[in-house]
Amino acid sequence: MKKTSLKEKFEVFEKEFYKISKYIIQPNKYEKIEYKRLLKKYKELENIIDIYDKYKEKLSSLHEADFFLKKDYDPEMRKIAFLEKKKILEDLSSIEKRSYHLFNSLSLIEKEITIKDDHDNRNAIVELRSGTGGNEACLFVEDILRMYTMYFKQIGWKYKIIHAQKGGIKGYKEIILDVKGDKEVYGNLKFESGVHRVQRVPKTESQGRIHTSAITVAVLPEIKDVEMKISLSDIKKDTFRASGSGGQHVNKTESAVRLTHIPSKITVECQEERSQHKNFEKAMNILRSRIYQKEIEKKLQKRSTQRKILVSTGDRSVKIRTYNYPKGRITDHRIHKSIYNLEGFMNGNIQEMINSLKKLMSKN
Structure with missing residues (x-):
């Protein structure tokens, strides 16, 4: 899949991560089972967010390498930039594979999290x-x-x-x-x-x-x-x-x-x-x-x-x-x-x- 599609998936998980982050600071508001479920999702998503940070760093480095290849006329610098870009693309490919493996293992993928208050079933x-x-x-x-x-x-x-x-x-x-x-x-x-x-x-x-x-x-x-x-x-x-x-x-x-x-x-x-x-x-x-x-x-x-x-x-x-x-x-x-x-x-x-x-x- 295209990198833009991967980025969009990362953004979905990032949004869910920050939403859950807001709720887990309120442990007294939820039943123990519900709170444990939220905490588990938080930890799963935290791993994805770490990978997303690395992914964004690599994309930034790729942008810099492309800049030197287009603007720098020094053969030595162009060679370094070429090798750097090759390494970055390999790293990005590795991140993509790892990311999709994590996405497929998560029950959260492309599903909304419904946060339930433990008071919801009350009169x-x-x-x-x-x-x-x-x-x-x-x-x-x-x-x-x-x-x-x-x-x-x-x-x-x-x-x-x-x-x-x-x-x-x-x-x-x-x-x-x-x-x-x-x-x-x-x-x-x-x-x-x-x-x-x-x-x-x-x-x-x-x-x-x-x-x-x-x-x-x-x-x-x-x-x-x-x-x-x-x-x-x-x-x-x-x-x-x-x-x-x-x-x-x-x-x-x-x-x-x-x-x-x-x-x-x-x-x-x-x-x-x-x-x-x-x-x-x-x-x-x-x-x-x-x-x-x-x-x-x-x-x-x-x-x-x-x-x-x-x-x-x-x-x-x-x-x-x-x-x-x-x-x-x-x-x-x-x-x-x-x-x-x-x-x-x-x-x-x-x-x-x-x-x-x-x-x-x-x-x-």
Whole structure:
């Protein structure tokens, strides 16, 4: 095969090498079996990268020898350059043979590596909050809630509202869902975290001007009690009368619960159950997930700073997607993908976008 084809193959493996290099600095993020697999691939690829470095050196030397053969008119120098080129070509031929032998022995060849988070098969907690845009943002929270719940129904997942805070006129300022399914609930939803922006004409706008509003979505893996122990002495518990749905009974008793984790200052409310005990349990589940997520982000940021490598932590402040109603378009800015079926998308047909995110985000 031509040297250019070999170079292209080297570049594919080099890209995979640097991708895995980013992931193996996060050993606590993966199960032991998955981490060992990544480490094995890393070592295999490291051998190829060493050969690639030598290959590039030889190509550079070949370029220099060709230069002297074309530009230098000294017979002695031309003879040296000729012999040098002959030796370089022999070395390149040897490298080619060795390289293709290694390529064929690797299961990785011409296959993408899928990096799986050990949290992917967990259930998830989904938090939606209104951002900029006032009442329009609250309405968009309700629209996105409907989009997700219709998607959950399509694939057979169950969900329950843990906490809801109504907006000023309509919609929600905040709503939190507990989502459960057979497998990969968190794995399918984790890339939804971030700022979702909407561009449309509000129903209250008489002049038909397009407004831009935004909400935030946070998707957290469900964390069990044995994984994240929280000392009750670190928690401040407040009870109050629920203001949401549940009828007169809920409103007449202090069944709603607010928990504040004093060390991290994380606060969680739950008021959807009639029982204070059940609200406390659900609030503790959310609190565990939020504290766990915060600790993971701290560790990743620390490793990232130490190695001067950017590690994505699902920062909710980053605008990830725009829903443009006048053009009927949804655009995910991370993977530069647009879907021109806004109506279908808002009716829960979001799997195409999720699949694209899972495929392309794992390469970054």
